[in-house]
Amino acid sequence: MGVTVQEQTGLFHLQSSDMSYLIQIVDGYPVHVYWGGKLKQREKMSDLLIHTPAGAGLDRLPQEYPQYGSGDFRNPAYQAELEDGTRITELKYDGYRILKGKPHLIGLPAVYTEDESEADSLELILKDTYSGLKVVLLYTIFADRNVIVRSTQLSNEGDKKLRLRRALSASVDLTGKGDMEIMYLSGAWAREGTIRRRPLVQGETRIDSKRGMSSHQFNPFAALVSKETTEDHGEAFGFSLVYSGSFEAGAEVDSFGSTRFSIGVNSFDFAWQLNPGDSFQTPEAVMVYSGHGLGEMSRTYHRLYRTRLCRGKYWDEERPILVNNWEATYFNFDADKLVSIAEEGAKLGIELFVLDDGWFGKRDSDNSSLGDWYEDRRKLPGGLADVAERVNRLGLKFGLWFEPEMISPDSELYRKHPDWCLHVPGRRRTEARWQLVLDYTRQEVRDYIYDSLSAIFTSVPVSYVKWDMNRCLTEIGSAALQPEHQAETAHRYVLGLYELLERITADFPHILFESCSSGGGRFDPGMLYYMPQTWTSDNTDAVERLKIQYGTSLVYPVSAIGAHVSAVPNHQVGRITPLEFRGDVAMSGNFGYELDLTNFTDEEKETVKRQVATYKQIRGLVQQGDLYRLKSPFEGNESAWMFVSEDKEEALVYAFQVMAVPNAPLRTVRLGGLDPELEYEVESSISGEKSIYGGDRLMQLGLPLKYEQKDYQSMWFRLKAVKPLTRFNIKSYARLRNHRRS
Template sequence: MGIQFDEKHRMFHLQGKATSYVIQLERDGYVTHQYWGRKIRQFRNSNRQQYIDRSFSPNPYYRDRTFSLDNLPQEYPQYGNSDFRKPAYHIQLENGSTVTDLRYKSHRMYSGKPKLTGLPATYAGQADAETLELVMQDEYLDLEVQLLYTVFSNYDVVTRSVQFRNKGKQKLKLLQASSVSVDFRRSDFDMLTFPGAWGKERHMEKRPLQSGIQSAESTRGASSHQQHPFIGLMEKHTTEDHGEVFGFHLVYSGNFLAQAEVDQFAATRVTLGINPFDFSWLLEPGEIFQTPEAVLVYSSNGLGGMSGTLHRFYQQHLVRGEHKDKKRPILINNWEATYFDFDAGKIEQIARAGSKLGIELFVLDDGWFQNRNSDSTSLGDWFVDKKKLPNGLEDVAKRINEFGMQFGLWLEPEMVSVDSELYREYPDWCLHVPDRYRTESRDQLVLDFSREDVRKEIIKRISAILGSAPIAYVKWDMNRHLSEVGSASLPAERQRETAHRHMLGVYEVMETLTSRFPHILFESCSGGGGRYDPGVLYYMPQTWTSDNTDAVSRLKIQYATSLLYPVASMAAHVSDVPNHQVHRFTSLAMRGDVAMAGNLGYELDLTKLSEEEKQVVSQQIEFYKEIRSLVQFGNFYRLKSPFEGNETAWMFVTEDKTEAYVCYYRVLAEPAAPLAALRMKGLDLAKDYYVQGTDEVYSGEELEYSGIRIPTALQGDFVSHTWHLKSE
């Protein structure tokens, strides 16, 4: 395992747990991509590049018509010198031209993995990973481009990022700077993406690759509800358990472009990185630009293999802090119970009811700060509303703590209301363009976090709040996307840097506050799952999966989210009916069974529950505490997809395979419902498993090969059933 360099053949062979990634230096230093896939013990280039004369493919060598960059598989392709496919980067010189020519200059290999300055990234110890720094150079410009590769000994993962170093004398303008490019010599793939909308996040789509360009992207200043910074290529007929999958995931929370291009020779180029739309970066002599990191994951065991790798990898090499491996508390959030209409007495009533049911954390949502009686005012004025909370947050927290519960708080640090003291005092502190209307959303604007003075003031105000009371949890929200993206602090030639500089500023504020208050469990949110991405996961170990709490809607949202993210990162709440987003009625039992497949919480008025409902909730909480570690940190398996039919099923298995929790859901009743069995995964075939609450016992072999009968007693729409299995 690790990285080997074959000097004779000028070949780098990167080896992970069960995967190989091969780079070769071609004539005069062209850096080519040779292979990525199943692990090969010794790569001798049996499928080496063929050089033949192809019409209309220009040739950089005099009278050698067989060599052209137009059909050469490259590691970081450029524009302007015979490759007509989309490049990985694009640079404008002082004379206005955009042609560059990168060639291999040097390389360095070492144990461990470096940090990326100012950016979130995966991390590893000296014994866990090896890194290749491969430096390319444009001699005319004296521009160095460092390709950074890290391979992990226990995972089928390669991470990549790129650093641009202007060592020359002229100013360069980056027009595009992708984090990764990979050329495949085939196009017989299906492409996997995760489009969506508010309340409908990450609805997986699979479609065959076609000639030309297909992509997923965001220009909203955030990773967004609408698209996700991921692209996957799967061989045809890939399933959960079979088939090759190549996944590309960007550790970034701003504008991105994930793109696959199929060329005339049926080869596929995948690029992923910061979206070049409305982006440029002025690189002065001596300056450096660092791209975000891309995580490349390979699976020869279908989508389930990819998920299993990403779950373990992100949990161990991306999530950080005190709460990384801690059980997440069961919470009650007052938002859908009260919205803005509450006072200290009402909060105490809900908390008291929650404590009697076994809830561990009370979260005070939006509306606790001055004059905040609707979503149209006061963001930025982070001072307690003494009309609602006359004795402040400390008093509320103390009351909740006396019930044996922790206290949490909602915040939206990146925003400012037009109707606020902060905006009236500093109207230029928001993102805006001179002489243009400032588009509002929810009557709010976006603070310009590219500015140091803005960041310092927000850190000061939020720190004062977080230090004013025993706060154990923060829900960090972000409820609008970026428009009129300009900064009063940047010169004209740097205005197109604003979106990325703003994102770097957001990361700086997150890093400062999460480091300053390490005991606080931070949960990220952006209108629900509008910024559920690896970049934010680096700072906050869990995310509010969606504002849509309807149990049926959540089946697709949570299922697709599970393809990329560990369950411990996925917050899921039981809310009231009719549901506040889609107005559907579902049983309390099904709502609980869906929410218990994530980090369980409640978002309703507990004081209005009937005695029967209180008993159901109490039982849910008691049971969830029993299986919590299993759900949050066990191995996760998908059994039935809501994108393929009327049923959904998934299960959780402990690492030692002694315990499992299995969930089945059916959306609509059918007049002739299949008399089906649910076949399980991940069990120890040699073990016997006792179905808790019954006298039934089955072997792992039988449960996986034959399956367990789905109860025919499940009647009507929106039903669920679970099994809790334990071996002796």
């Protein structure tokens, strides 16, 4: 396993325990040969080598990092403009290096290894001798994961300036795959994570963001799947970009039935000046292969991102159950009101109280004070420290909301530094939510934010931070950049954000950071590198959350999915659902409440107390177990999923029915991930009864579902493997016991 090279044929074989990826050097070009299930190592693989038709040129060659202008008319992976204005470069192979482990990407988030034995890396070196452009293609293959991670470094080794107009992270030409389908996640605010699936046809299919953030509209992820691919069967090729800014991902089918897939920083409104000696590093693309359906692809991403992308104290720790005051009070609160909510939370077993927006400056609505990160003594006469200490005395930890990337025109900061926002001189400054975006390309701006936040973190016992970002980037320009660098602003903003996050999370490792961007507007792997969980959506309606959380799980682990119970009628859609239903949906993520606990009846408080106690028992399995999606909310009235422990001895199944069905047929759900040789004791949340079933039966015949005749029904089942002694049935055990006594 790892990386092997056949020098005589120019063949590079990247191999994990269950996957192979082959590259061949053909006429000086790195060419894609194969990506799929594991191929055995052989001395010769002449039958796999690429042979292009005579006179076909580059347009028929399945390339690894294609160029434009010298015979290939498909979308290129890069484009460089020379000082004379021409845009023709031709990269040719110039050598390779094999490295143990995985190199660190400077200034960018990336998956990592804890030991170099986990992975091997290949650098393919390409050069254009005319311009001096050098490109290094970096491939990392993990020994025990069906994962290849790709990124690209472009350097100017010439004596004249170069200007990058396109620099993608990865490009793959899949020969004979023109009949595949593409899957991706789309949506809008409060409708994130909608799964889309459609056939590829000749031409281009593209998703992207031009918003300066990964966006609610499209997630930086897509998968190519065969037509027959389901959750459990068929091939899937996943592409996920570890980046938090504008991106593009696209599949192009040519006239010969081959598919070129590429992903990276969005080329629209992008350029990057490379002076002699300069380099540009692309974000990395995480590519996952599954030969056993979408579920296996998802679980590969989940394990990788949970254990080799998330970092710090909390990546493998159970997350606290919280209550957030936002939908309880909005901006209208004082210290006593906050503490009263925390007091009720303490009685119910909740572990963390989070103070959301409105505690700083003169923030009584959305239209002021962003940037003025000092406490509002009108609302909090004793300051944040007083509230936090009162909360701590109740036995709860204290959390705080920030929106550090924004500035309000009505703020002391803006009046002092009106040029600190992203803007173009002489042009209108577009406000959204009465706010502008701080220019994170500027070191002095980042230093101000760091100093403001660190002053609070060192004086107030903050253990959790919700880091919000509530608008996209407009007038993308910087007063600190020269004209030739203005098109770099959007990417430099993201790099500046990463630099600040690295600094803050390193200096305050005890704080659990949660990313938010009006919900899921920046739910991407780049943010997970710094913050191990994300507020998935501002839409807390349980019915809508079935789809949002199900879709998000296509690539992101449940440990990253923030999910809360909110009040009814729901504030986003007005729907009234039972507290039990809302709780079961939210317990399928990082669990919490977003409402006024002081308004609950005694009966509701008992329900919450049971939910909190239950989640404390199951959260390790929910947050760290393997997820199996069983019934899709996008396909009908029912949804179901389950969590399975690594040793397969414990599992938890959730099932949901949105609307009651008259005279309904008998329904079952076939489980996944169990050991067919084990027997499981199954406890139902509805009846409380315990039954014993074989793992083979549960996966082949399924588990019966008996819903009540009411709308918004949910149930869960806890499965525990029966120990060897208790695998006898009760009568057999009784006979054996009586025989021994006699």
